Amino acid sequence: MSDVFDALAHPVRRKILKLLRKKPMSAGAIADRFEIAKPTLSGHFAVLKAADLVTSDRQGTTIIYRVNMSVLEEAAAGLMDLAGLRGAKESKS
Amino acid sequence: MSDVFDALAHPVRRKILKLLRKKPMSAGAIADRFEIAKPTLSGHFAVLKAADLVTSDRQGTTIIYRVNMSVLEEAAAGLMDLAGLRGAKESKS
DNA sequence: ACTATATTTCGTTATTTCCCTAAATAACGA
DNA sequence: TCGTTATTTAGGGAAATAACGAAATATAGT
Numbered sequence: 001m002s003d004v005f006d007a008l009a010h011p012v013r014r015k016i017l018k019l020l021r022k023k024p025m026s027a028g029a030i031a032d033r034f035e036i037a038k039p040t041l042s043g044h045f046a047v048l049k050a051a052d053l054v055t056s057d058r059q060g061t062t063i064i065y066r067v068n069m070s071v072l073e074e075a076a077a078g079l080m081d082l083a084g085l086r087g088a089k090e091s092k093s
Numbered sequence: 094m095s096d097v098f099d100a101l102a103h104p105v106r107r108k109i110l111k112l113l114r115k116k117p118m119s120a121g122a123i124a125d126r127f128e129i130a131k132p133t134l135s136g137h138f139a140v141l142k143a144a145d146l147v148t149s150d151r152q153g154t155t156i157i158y159r160v161n162m163s164v165l166e167e168a169a170a171g172l173m174d175l176a177g178l179r180g181a182k183e184s185k186s
Numbered sequence: 187a188c189t190a191t192a193t194t195t196c197g198t199t200a201t202t203t204c205c206c207t208a209a210a211t212a213a214c215g216a
Numbered sequence: 217t218c219g220t221t222a223t224t225t226a227g228g229g230a231a232a233t234a235a236c237g238a239a240a241t242a243t244a245g246t
Contacts, residue, residue, distance in 0.1 A: 002104050009102035010234085011095050014175065021177050027193060040235055042194055047233095061192045061243045072176040079169035082107065083162060084114050103204090120223060133205050135224055154213045154222050 004075045007051035012036065013044050017067055020054060024066035097168045100144035105129065106137050110160055113147060117159035 007013055016030060027045060031038050045065060048054045053072060054065045100106055109123060120138060124131050138158060141147045146165060147158050 005098070005102045005107070008172075009098045014098070017175050021175065028191090031193095037236055038193070039195080039237080043234075046194090058193095058242085061190095063193065069176060072172065076169055076172035076176055079101075079165065079172055082110050082114065083165040083169055121221090124223095129204095130206060131223070132207080132225080136204080139224090151212085151223095154220095156223065 001075075001078060003051040004053060004071065004078075007047050007053055008075065010044065010047075012041075013048055016041075016044060016048065016065075017053065017072070020065055020067040024064050026062040026064055028062065030065065094168075094171060096144040097146060097164065097171075100140050100146055101168065103137065103140075105134075106141055109134075109137060109141065109158075110146065110165065113158055113160040117157050119155040119157055121155065123158065 008017075012034065015034075019025060019030060019033060027038070027042065031041050034041060045054070045056070048065075049056060051071070053068055055068055056063050056065050058064075101110075105127065108127075112118060112123060112126060120131070120135065124134050127134060138147065138149070141158075142149060144164070146161055148161055149156050149158050151157075
């Protein structure tokens with residue numbers, strides 16, 4: 001859970017998730033949307049993956065990233081739990 | 094919005110919010126719940142305040158912190174927006 | 187085997203974050 | 217005003233994070 005919030009803390013990573021929400025994209029296609037160097041983005045992908053917020057699978061030479069919706073929903077639920085709102089499961093950490 | 098996710102990224106700050114959700118507490122009362130030095134916690138309060146996640150008011154020599162529920166709810170809504178879920182307002186950044 | 191393309195890993199630098207102790211500030215009561 | 221309590225600010229060191237260019241890896245096609 002902490003990994004998730006760490007991952008969400010960076011604006012670029014939130015923007016990546018927002019892109020990915022519409023449709024899965026290759027690392028390169030995502031990189032085209034940013035001014036940031038590819039190695040830097042690659043690092044962001046790694047953080048998102050560590051948080052299990054995205055999954056990746058290779059297709060030939062390109063790597064396709066897709067959002068892991070359930071984890072994103074869990075995070076939202078976690079926040080609602082913090083807020084003490086309806087529909088929130090019990091949470092740790 | 095970025096400030097909010099930054100603030101939520103630290104486990105201690107999330108724990109503070111969770112405490113404060115039940116009832117407003119003084120800085121010292123919160124500090125009693127942690128092993129962390131008071132100045133360190135004071136720094137965490139400052140981050141939470143910068144994100145507008147908590148408000149503070151002084152009562153004599155003690156300072157009472159309370160959660161700003163609406164901002165916490167906004168953050169949850171922001172996440173749901175990322176997840177593309179119902180009930181989510183449009184969001185920037 | 188060689189070349190080209192896509193992506194990541196490595197090594198480095200700069201910035202930020204986190205935590206601490208010590209000192210400062212604020213408000214109270216005697 | 218003095219002393220006490222509650223909290224914050226200041227200063228500093230260690231560790232984490234973010235960014236880059238260069239080099240490495242993986243795959244496909246020739």
